[in-house]
Amino acid sequence: MINDRLIDAGPVQIATRDFGGDQPPLLLLHGAGGNLAQMTTLARALRPHHRVITLDLRGHGRSADGDWTWDAALGDLAAVCVQLELDRPAVVGHSLGGMLAVLWGQQHPECPGVVSLDGNPPPTRPGQLPGLDPEKAAAELARLHAVFDAAEAAAGRIIPAEQLPDLVEQQQMAARDMGANEKVWVEGFRRNLVHLGGETSIRPSAALTGQLRTAMNELDLAPVHAATTCPRLLVLATRDLPQQEPFAELYAAYRRHQIEQADAVPGLRRVSLADASHAMVIEQPTALAALITDFLRPVA
Template sequence: MPDTPRNCETTIGSGSVPIVARDLGGAGAPMLLLHGAGGNLVTMTGLAELLRPAYRVVTVDLRGHGRSGDGPWKWDEVLDDLDAVVDELELTRPAVAGMSLGGMLASLWAARHPDCPGAVSLDGNPTPSRPEDLAGLAPDRAAAELARLREVFAGMSAALARPLTAEQVAAAIEGQRAMARQYGAAEEVWVEAFRRNLVPADDGASRLRPDPELTEELRLAMQSLDLVPAYRAVRCPLLLVLATVDMPEQRPFHDLYVAHRRRVLERLAAVRDNPCLTVLPLKGASHAMVAERPRQLAELITAYLSR
């Protein structure tokens, strides 16, 4: 198989929403690598580079993110976006791997495409939204913790919806550099990822994508998503890599996230008889595992898909 041109960026316009994809090239089998909510294709660069020796890796700006177009968040329509990328780039039976929101899509892709050679979800689980999502917490305590979490999310969403001044953009970029240093990642990649979601506004300020409308659509879409039917239906190899510890920003809600991870495992037990499904709680890894452990994840993904 010939090596394809590296870092070729393409806008696919054959679907209902223009989707931008970056082909990292490579002589291996094709792989779609999908980012999480609020990210873009650049946020997967570190992992993509580690996967590239074995795969022709194609990263994608999901609709409403990066340089892709806007459109309503409906799971089937987003999967159609990915089908359009696959068709346009002539990716024959690609493997699919994704982080968080991208992991949910990887699982849904696997259920839709039984001929897929394999899919990997990196902690692709909806955030907790109902007391029944929290195993082991009393209903009153669960409701109180969820209300507290919603208040924090609402504050974050309101802050992200406000336009950013040039000074705020500069401060955010310095914050990205500091985070990159913390994880031992390339600072310029983290800055590029931040800038890719930055949109100039008419008033001279800047705004971040996804916009507040899509952010709310995503929240509601994930709240209503039940992945168990997809896990039950999948007929190609699907690996679910699960976080086992809190991110720093989750620690004030430690009991909530422990209960949520417990509930995820309980629900997965109902589909453990599907031989196509493999569940791997990754010891010591948080929801930020792509930043924390890109090399380990690349090795894990490659080993799983080459079985």
């Protein structure tokens, strides 16, 4: 039986969804701007082998607002583990959730395994773009950061009531285009809507989006991976999202950097998933579930 529950994590309440079962526990974490509903298909694919618990990270979905720091978010995960009585859960995360998973593994050497699904901070300096001329790399980074600036400015915007039906229809069309479950996709969209004072807005807010950007831009995962002793798996994308295609050279260079960094860390298993973009959780949930299950099986 699937069970939704709010967990008190200090001043912040965290919304969780427990898919049930008596197999080894697994925390499944979504990416920035997402929520637990978007992990449903992967959660169902993992459920035969794990008790899967998904959650809305703070400032997302039905969880409460709270300043974003890595320590605060890790504290939220710890509160979920205590109150749901999860003993040594594996932690699997996508994008932002993947970064959290890696940080959890560093703090919890007893963890049976952490899996990062393309959980890498965005590129911020030319040295992270091998093969690109430094001057061109700097120019491309400036262009990319301008796109992120615009997205941050648009975060948390008010949606006129008359536009909501069209937006839901667009979500349904997007789900069909991706071959995803329409009901799950629309739940993910609706779960990030906030209805307050007769107005509707989308989470996360502009303030939280800015905090997330700062936290990710300042995060260097290379020393974290090197200092982590529990089993860890990094699954990397191999192609661009449509919105990344104007920056194809930049992202190709950054993927080379990610591979070089990962392969230099002893004990870190790295898989570059064929024909997978950053949206791999939507594109290939069955393949990811098989990878994750196989990786965790010897230690589960």
